[in-house]
Amino acid sequence: MNTRGEGRLLLVVGGIIFLLVSLLMRKGERIKGIAFFVAWLLPGGGHFLLGKWKKGLFFFLLLAATYAFGMCIAGWRPVSFDDNPFYYVGQYGSGATLLLAKLRGAEKAILRPEIHPSWFDPGLLYVCVVGLLNIVVMLNILDVKLAARPTTAAPEKAPSPPEAPQAAAAPAATTPPASEKPA
């Protein structure tokens, strides 16, 4: 599949997912649709958008470190379709890893003598796992509880406490109404 075809396919799939998430969500939670898309672009970005910045940072650091380690032992070479089709598809789980793979190109491997060439395959596995784990993080966006928004409407009046029957009856007995006064 060429790059243009992949781009179109990604746009169509992303658009369908974005529409479904936006339509199926309740009105106050539609920002999750945008967060879902942002989470695909950048691991942890969706949690940042929803205000869970600590969790977003945790996800980003963990996935970025794993990706960097995988790339390092694979000679900074991203997965190509010829290497392993399954690992290649795994890269699609994150927009950032996919972009890096497209920019770098599969043929630009830097094989270092201190790293054994047989570590190349586990490196590809690490890169693939990062993409798959990002899908899990994206799905977690849909489960995030949003903080309650402050309402602008006036608060409802508190119900008045019921009057005590004896206290209400006592003044009525002592003070007669004005109409009953003697002339």
Added chain:
Amino acid sequence: MSGLNYLFLFFPIVMVILLILEACRSDDPRKIAKRALANFGVLTAVLVLGGAFVYVINRWF
């Protein structure tokens, strides 16, 4: 590189996977670390026991 050296790559990737999965379930960092370590222990035990079983089978049978 012998197959045994691949085990060095088992620990980081399994820890990353377990930490991500537990972080999706909970917000408490202590609980995340505790559950991830417990599950990591179980998985490692399964790996060691499975490896020992295969070794015994190949050695004496």
